[in-house]
Each structure stands twice: as C-alpha cells, then as structure tokens.
Amino acid sequence: MVERTSLSIRDLAVQFESEQGVVRALDGVSFDLQAGRTLGIVGESGCGKSVTARSILRLVDRPGRITGGRILLDPGTPAQADLVALNPDSRQMRAVRGGRIGLIFQEPMTALSVHYTVGNQIMEAVLQHSGASPQEARARAIELLREVGIPRPELRLDSYPFELSGGLRQRVGIAMALAGDPDIVIADEPTTALDVTTQAQILALLRGLQERKRIALMLITHDMGVIAEMADDVAVMYLGRIVGFAPVMELFKAPRHPYTRALLRAVPSILAAPRQRLSTIGGAVPHPGLRPTGCAFHPRCTEALEGRCAREAPPPIPPGQAGASCFLAEAVA
Amino acid sequence: MLIYLLRRLGLALVTCVFISVVAFVIIRLPPGDFVDAFIANLAASGSSVSAEQAEAMRRDYGLDQPVLIQYVRWVGRVLHGDFGVSMVWRRPVTEVIGDRLWLTMVVSLAALFLTWTIALPIGIYSAVRQYSLGDYFFTTLGFIGLAVPNFLLALILMYLGFRYLGLNVGGLFSAEYVQAPWSLARVWDLTKHLPLPAAVLALAGTAQLIRIMRANLLDELRKPYVVTARAKGLTERRAILKYPVRAALNPFASSIAYLFPYLVSGSIIVSLVLGLPTVGPLLLQALVAQDMFLAGAIVLLLGVMTVVGTLVSDLLLMWIDPRIRLEGGA
Numbered sequence: 001m002v003e004r005t006s007l008s009i010r011d012l013a014v015q016f017e018s019e020q021g022v023v024r025a026l027d028g029v030s031f032d033l034q035a036g037r038t039l040g041i042v043g044e045s046g047c048g049k050s051v052t053a054r055s056i057l058r059l060v061d062r063p064g065r066i067t068g069g070r071i072l073l074d075p076g077t078p079a080q081a082d083l084v085a086l087n088p089d090s091r092q093m094r095a096v097r098g099g100r101i102g103l104i105f106q107e108p109m110t111a112l113s114v115h116y117t118v119g120n121q122i123m124e125a126v127l128q129h130s131g132a133s134p135q136e137a138r139a140r141a142i143e144l145l146r147e148v149g150i151p152r153p154e155l156r157l158d159s160y161p162f163e164l165s166g167g168l169r170q171r172v173g174i175a176m177a178l179a180g181d182p183d184i185v186i187a188d189e190p191t192t193a194l195d196v197t198t199q200a201q202i203l204a205l206l207r208g209l210q211e212r213k214r215i216a217l218m219l220i221t222h223d224m225g226v227i228a229e230m231a232d233d234v235a236v237m238y239l240g241r242i243v244g245f246a247p248v249m250e251l252f253k254a255p256r257h258p259y260t261r262a263l264l265r266a267v268p269s270i271l272a273a274p275r276q277r278l279s280t281i282g283g284a285v286p287h288p289g290l291r292p293t294g295c296a297f298h299p300r301c302t303e304a305l306e307g308r309c310a311r312e313a314p315p316p317i318p319p320g321q322a323g324a325s326c327f328l329a330e331a332v333a
Numbered sequence: 334m335l336i337y338l339l340r341r342l343g344l345a346l347v348t349c350v351f352i353s354v355v356a357f358v359i360i361r362l363p364p365g366d367f368v369d370a371f372i373a374n375l376a377a378s379g380s381s382v383s384a385e386q387a388e389a390m391r392r393d394y395g396l397d398q399p400v401l402i403q404y405v406r407w408v409g410r411v412l413h414g415d416f417g418v419s420m421v422w423r424r425p426v427t428e429v430i431g432d433r434l435w436l437t438m439v440v441s442l443a444a445l446f447l448t449w450t451i452a453l454p455i456g457i458y459s460a461v462r463q464y465s466l467g468d469y470f471f472t473t474l475g476f477i478g479l480a481v482p483n484f485l486l487a488l489i490l491m492y493l494g495f496r497y498l499g500l501n502v503g504g505l506f507s508a509e510y511v512q513a514p515w516s517l518a519r520v521w522d523l524t525k526h527l528p529l530p531a532a533v534l535a536l537a538g539t540a541q542l543i544r545i546m547r548a549n550l551l552d553e554l555r556k557p558y559v560v561t562a563r564a565k566g567l568t569e570r571r572a573i574l575k576y577p578v579r580a581a582l583n584p585f586a587s588s589i590a591y592l593f594p595y596l597v598s599g600s601i602i603v604s605l606v607l608g609l610p611t612v613g614p615l616l617l618q619a620l621v622a623q624d625m626f627l628a629g630a631i632v633l634l635l636g637v638m639t640v641v642g643t644l645v646s647d648l649l650l651m652w653i654d655p656r657i658r659l660e661g662g663a
Contacts (some may be wrong), residue, residue, distance in 0.1 A: 059563055082418050098566040111557040114656055125565040154477055160655045174560075180566065 003034040005075055006184050006216040007056070010319065012069035012084075014048075014055050014240075022290045025051045025064060027240040032184045033216040034183055038207075040231030040248070042263065044285050049220045053186045056218075057097050058088040073100060093114040096286060099129040102177030105205075106189040108169035110214040112161035118172050119157035122179050126273075129180035149205055153214075167198035174205065178213075185210070186218045191226060203229055224267045225320040228252060236260045239288060239296040244323040257324035258303045294328070334651075334656065337480045341647055345640050346567040353411070354637030355631050356405050368396060370623045371420065411513030417626030421619070426630045430518070430612060434597065434634075436505055436523075437611035441596040443527050445536035452539045456546025457578060462556060463547075471543060487533045494529060502529060530607050534600055546567070551583055553577035581618065585650040593642025594635045 011288040014026040026048045033039055040298035041049050054060050056071055071083040073096065086093045097103075105111035109194050112121060118271035122141040128131055132140060138157070148171040161169055164222035170190065177185060187206065192200040207230060210217050219230055227234055227248065234251045236259060256260045283300040286292060298309035305327055317323040370391045372382050382390075389396045397408060410417060416426035459468045494500035504511070510522045553559070554577050562572035601613035612631060619628035651658045 054560075057564055059560060094568065096566075097564050103564040105561060107557055107559055111561045113558045113562075115579050115581070115654070117577070117655075124567070126567045159661065162656055163659065176561070176565070227523040245625075 002007065003036055005032050006035050006073070007033040008070075008072040008075040008319075009052075009056070009074070010070045012052070012055060012071065013067045014051055014060060014064055015067045016064040021289050024285075025240055025288060026055065028069070028316055029237075029240070029242055030069075030316070031235055031242065032320055033218055035183065035216050036214040038217040038230050038231045040211065040221055040227040041237060042220065042222060042224065042227055043237035044222065044281075046216065046285050046288065047237040047238075048288075049237055050188055051186050051240075051333070052237075053103065053218070053220060056083065056186060057101060057103060058083060058086065058093055059097075064144065072154075072171045093127070098125055098177075098180035098182065100180075100182050100183045101186060102180065103186040104170075104174055104177045104184035104185060104190045106192050108166060108173045108193065109161065111173055112169060112176075114160060114162050117158050117160055118164070121161075121255070122157075122172070122176050123177035125176055141175075141179070144179055145172070147178070147209070147302060148172070148173070148175045148300060149201075160242045167201060168195065169195060170198075170202055171205065172210070174202075177204055178209070182214045183214070186220070189222070190219070192221070192223070199226075206230070210314060224264060236263065241296065243326070244324045245317050246262060250322060256322075256329040257326050258301050259297050260324070262300075262302075281313065313315070341644060343467045345644050348640050352640065353408055354404070356632040356636060357407060359632060361400065361625070366397055368394070369600070376429070378628045381590055389634060390632070403626075404601040411630075416630040419619070420623055421622045421624045421627070426627050429627060430630060430634075431612055432616065433615055435610050436609070437598070437613070438596055438608060440505070440527065440530050440534065440611060443531035445592065445596075447531050447535040448538040448542055452542035453532075453546060457550060457573075458549040459543060459559075460550035460581075461573060463551060468547075473542040478536050478599040479544075483533055483537055483572070483600060484602045485604045486536060487603050490529055490533060490656070491607065500529070503553055505530070505609055530603070533603055533607065545584065545588075546581060549581035550577055556580075582611045583650065583654055586646050586653055589646040590639065590642040593645070597634055597638050598631075 009032070010030045012026050012029045016023040016025055019080040019257060021159070029048070029052060030038060041052065043049055051060065051064070055066055056074045058066075060066065066084055068092065069084065073079075073081045074082060081092070081096075082095065086096075101197065112118075117124050119138065121139050122144060123134070123137040124139045126137040126144075127134070130137075131138075140156055142153045145156055150168060150171050152158050154165070156168075156172075164172065170193075174190075189207065191202050194202060203226065206217065206219075209215065212263055215231075219226070221227060231248045234244075234246060235242045236251075236257060238259050244251070244255065244260040245277065246256065251260065252264065255264055259281075266281060280298060282302075286296070286299070292310070294308075294310045294312050295304075297316055301309065304310070314325045314327050314329075317325050323329060368387055371390070372387060375382055379455045388397075395403055398406075407417065414427065416430075418424065419426050421428045422429050456469050459471050462468055491502040494502045505523055505526045506513075506519065506524075507522050508520045514521055554573070559572060559577050562576050563569070565572075567575075588644065598611075598613045598616065601617055603609075604611045604613040605617070612634075616628065618624070619631065
C-alpha cells in the first residue's frame with residue numbers, strides 16, 4: 001500500500017552552542033512520515049528524540065538552532081514547504097503548529113496550565129486554527145473530548161487539569177493536539193508518565209484516532225513494548241543519528257545494528273528464569289559534546305571491529321530503506 | 334469556599350485582638366508614663382508642676398487605674414472610633430492622624446502604581462530576553478537601585494530638582510497651601526509635588542520587583558505548558574502573557590499583605606528627609622514623646638492593616654489561582 005508522504009526530513013542537523021563547546025544534538029537525521037502510518041523512534045535518553053520533535057515544530061529553544069537539512073511538508077506536491085526556511089515566529093509556521101502538526105506531550109500534568117480550564121485551553125487551539133465563533137469552538141471542544149473518550153465532556157470542559165486523573169489529563173492533551181485538525185501528530189513519550197493499564201488505553205485511543213483520521217504518527221518512546229504494539233516502521237536513534245531503520249516485524253525478528261540488538265536484549269522477559277540478572281548495555285550514553293570518533297557506539301559495542309569502528313564512521317542509512325548504519329550490516333548485505 | 338472565607342475572617346479577628354494587646358503593651362513598656370515625660374519636658378524648659386497637678390493630670394488621662402481597666406477602656410473607645418486625645422498635640426488622635434493618613438495613602442499608592450507599571454514590563458522583558466544587552470542594562474540599574482539608600486536618593490533628587498529644574502522640593506504642598514482648606518488649587522499643588530516622593534519611594538521597590546518578576550518568570554518559562562502553548566500555534570507574545578506570566582504573578586498577590594501597612598506608614602526616613610506630612614514621622618514623634626494614645630492608634634492601625642492586607646491577598650490568590658479556590662474549601 002503506497003501512502004502519501006506527509007513529511008520528509010532530510011539531513012537534519014541541530015546544534016547547541018554553549019561555553020563548553022558545540023553539542024551536535026542532531027547530526028544528519030533523515031526519515032519520512034506517511035499518512036496513516038506510525039513511525040516509532042526509539043533510543044536512550046539524550047539521543048535526540050525530543051529535539052527531533054521540537055525541530056519539526058521549530059520550537060528548539062536557544063542556544064539550540066537548526067544548522068542544516070530540510071523539513072519538507074507535503075513533499076513532491078505543489079504545496080511543498082520547507083519548514084527550516086520559515087521564520088519560527090511567522091504566521092505560516094504558526095499555522096503549521098497545531099494546524100498541520102499536533103504535538104502530544106509526555107507529562108500531562110505539567111504540559112497543561114493549572115490556571116485555565118480544560119475547555120479554555122482546548123478552545124484556544126480550536127479558535128487559533130479556524131474561524132469558529134466562541135460557541136462553535138465550545139461545541140467543537142466538547143466533541144473533541146468525546147472523541148478521546150472522556151465521559152461527560154460537557155462537565156469536564158469546565159474542570160481544571162488538576163481535578164482530573166493522569167489518564168484523563170493525557171486524553172485532554174490528545175484532544176488539544178487534535179483541536180486544529182492536524183494530519184501529522186508527534187507523540188513524545190505519551191505514555192511514560194502513566195500506569196500500565198492507562199498506558200494500554202491511551203495507546204488504543206491513539207491507534208483508533210490514527211486509523212480514523214489517516215494521521216501520520218511519529219511516536220517517540222524508549223519502550224520497546226510500545227513500539228511492538230504501535231509502530232509500522234521503527235527508527236533507532238543513537239547520539240543524534242538514526243543507526244537502524246526497519247519495518248517493525250523485521251526489527252524484532254532480525255535486528256541489524258548491534259545497538260538495536262542490545263536494546264532488545266535489555267527488554268525484561270517474563271519467560272526469563274527467576275533471579276536471572278537483567279541484561280543491560282554496558283557503559284552510558286556519552287555526552288553529546290564528547291562524541292567518540294568513528295562509529296559513536298563503538299566504545300559500548302560488543303561486536304566492534306578492532307581498529308575500523310574507532311576510526312571510520314559507517315555511512316548513514318538511505319531514507320526509507322531498511323538497514324543499519326554499521327560495517328557489520330554492510331558485510332552481511 | 335464559604336467555609337474557607339469564614340475561617341479566614343475569624344482568624345483575622347482573633348489576630349486583631351492580639352494586635353491590640355501587643356500595641357497596648359508596647360506603649361506601656363518604657364518606664365514612667367506620659368505625665369512623667371511631660372513633667373521632665375517642662376523641667377527642662379525651666380518650669381515645674383506640683384505633685385497635685387501631676388495627680389490631676391493622671392486622673393484626667395485615666396493613668397491611675399489598673400492596667401487591665403486602662404486597656405479595656407481604650408479598646409472600648411477605639412471601637413467607637415475614639416482613639417483618645419494626643420497628649421502632645423492636645424487634640425483628638427483621629428484629628429491628628431486624619432489628613433496625614435489620606436496623604437500617606439496618596440503618596441504610597443502613587444509610588445506603588447509607579448513601581449508596578451515600571452517593574453512588571455521590565456521584569457517580563459528581562460526574563461524573556463535573558464542575558465541580552467537590555468537584560469544586563471536593567472539588571473545593573475536594578476542592583477544600583479537596590480544598593481542606593483532611599484534617603485540618599487531623596488537628597489540627590491531634591492538637590493537636582495531644586496538646582497536645575499527650579500522645582501519646589503520638600504513637603505507635599507507649597508507654603509501657601511499647607512494650612513489651606515481643600516480646594517482644586519490645593520489638589521493641583523499636591524499633584525505637582527507628588528512625582529518626586531513617589532519616584533524616590535518607588536525606586537527600591539521597583540528594583541526588587543524586577544528581580545522577583547524576572548526570577549519567577551524564568552522558572553515558569555521552562556515549564557512544558559509554555560511549549561504546549563507555542564505548539565498550538567499561538568504567537569510568542571500571547572503564549573507568554575497568557576500562561577507563564579499569569580503563573581509568575583502568584584507571588585505578587587501574596588506580597589500585597591506587606592504593602593498594606595506600608596500604605597499607612599509610608600517610609601519614615603524618606604518622609605523625614607523630604608518633609609512629607611505623612612504618618613511615619615508622626616509615629617516617630619509619638620514614640621519619642623511617649624504620646625501613648627497617638628502611638629497606640631498608629632501601631633494598632635499598622636497591625637490591623639497587615640491583617641487586612643493578608644486577607645486581601647488571600648482573596649486575590651483565590652481569585653487568580655483555581656487550585657486554591659477549588660481545594661481551599663475542602
């Protein structure tokens with residue numbers, strides 16, 4: 001099934017300049033988001049997942065800035081627009097935020113303001129992206145709350161976020177992201193702050209909404225279980241680069257990058273023998289300012305090639321193709 | 334919510350009673366009473382008072398009664414709006430304080446207004462454009478404002494105003510209006526005199542408020558809900574003014590409690606330097622002369638204003654922070 005590509009990211013680079021030096025948070029990231037499909041992005045903390053999400057919306061805070069690459073909305077159509085070329089404060093960019101691309105946050109408590117009612121915050125987004133009257137916006141907000149499965153939405157509209165449970169709050173967050181009727185949704189660890197049963201409900205909700213609205217979903221997580229549940233394709237990130245890309249089944253069956261294999265080994269298994277030590281990845285993610293030479297993963301890699309991996313960087317994966325940015329994967333292919 | 338209100342109100346009343354006791358005790362702390370001070374004063378100027386005359390004065394002022402009865406009588410009269418007679422001024426306390434109270438409030442409100450209108454926008458600017466040239470400029474200015482004592486600034490401004498602008502400095506009225514009854518001309522005269530004391534009084538507060546607003550807002554700007562607001566497509570200006578600025582205002586509502594007594598007393602030192610006819614210098618005189626009814630009235634007024642201020646700031650917090658409004662009553 002060939003789907004319309006909604007967003008193409010090519011060679012995206014983001015740097016943070018500080019007194020200690022330049023940190024390359026993203027270093028040539030490329031991928032596509034397709035209508036009706038879910039791209040899962042996994043990686044440890046600090047690998048650049050959230051920066052990717054923020055760059056797409058042009059919301060990278062200073063001292064970070066995009067130093068290269070393109071973010072193409074509707075690539076290949078007459079309406080194609082490069083978001084990198086837009087002024088972050090421009091009217092066009094603000095129309096994209098919320099109107100074309102919705103953002104769902106990790107922390108439903110802190111992502112909503114405690115000073116305004118749920119309705120106020122949702123209606124604001126509705127009004128921002130449509131010419132609706134306040135009455136129409138209110139009706140639309142009620143409809144949105146119903147859509148995300150909040151019982152008695154007419155009453156909930158006048159609640160404050162702190163009066164709601166974590167799961168309901170995240171539903172409100174989703175409703176807010178959908179208020180501008182976006183066709184692309186970025187969910188940044190949407191279930192990390194929730195308990196397991198609520199997680200499952202929220203994931204089911206996201207999947208249902210995506211299927212109904214043909215949304216291109218970019219799902220950022222560090223949870224392999226969420227990936228298995230939700231994603232069509234998976235990109236594995238390490239230190240600001242995509243080191244592995246594959247359809248989800250292929251990734252779990254035959255992971256090509258040693259880092260991907262290590263991540264999968266680190267998932268606790270219910271079948272493991274009791275009291276067996278949990279598998280971990282040795283070492284820690286290096287500080288992005290102290291990127292190792294050659295392949296950034298080589299100091300932690302159990303399969304590193306003597307001499308080669310420390311000196312040469314493996315080539316990046318061509319966008320849209322399954323593969324791994326690793327000399328070992330090359331040898332196999 | 335109603336229960337919350339009533340509880341606050343009850344607490345405020347109880348506090349007021351305690352304040353009245355404390356005010357009364359403080360007045361009576363120094364050894365001797367007013368008549369002793371009065372006699373000493375007369376003796377210094379060469380005349381003397383006989384023991385009978387002293388006794389008669391004590392009886393007149395009720396100083397021969399037990400302490401408890403003096404207190405109860407005092408409170409009883411206060412509740413009827415009678416604060417007694419100022420022994421130094423030989424006029425009812427209400428009359429002595431009267432005009433000064435209103436003038437103090439006018440000066441303090443002008444200073445407050447100036448403080449807020451200058452400090453809030455600058456504080457917001459400094460936080461949003463942290464480490465910009467403008468931020469450094471205002472930070473430097475703010476620290477100078479904090480470091481310079483108010484009375485020194487008052488002296489400098491008075492000198493500059495007099496020397497170069499030919500302003501009529503000192504006091505709140507020109508000579509011909511000091512004793513004059515209220516009229517439009519007198520109000521206009523007051524308006525002309527107001528800017529200097531208001532500016533002097535506002536300076537330190539402004540510097541402080543800029544720092545507080547900047548720090549509060551910097552904390553709030555890092556919160557995820559600001560990103561949420563931007564991700565909705567709001568303009569930067571609207572996203573910041575509606576969400577983090579609103580949250581950063583909370584501490585200001587609490588600080589109102591401290592502003593109320595200040596409204597009444599004004600700044601004593603600056604008032605003395607600038608010769609302002611406000612309540613502050615009056616309190617100082619009353620304490621020096623052991624003028625107990627006058628001092629008691631002012632101390633009581635200050636205390637009650639603190640309580641009222643706290644109550645007002647509580648109400649304000651309820652109004653601006655839904656968490657307090659909805660959970661406070663539970």
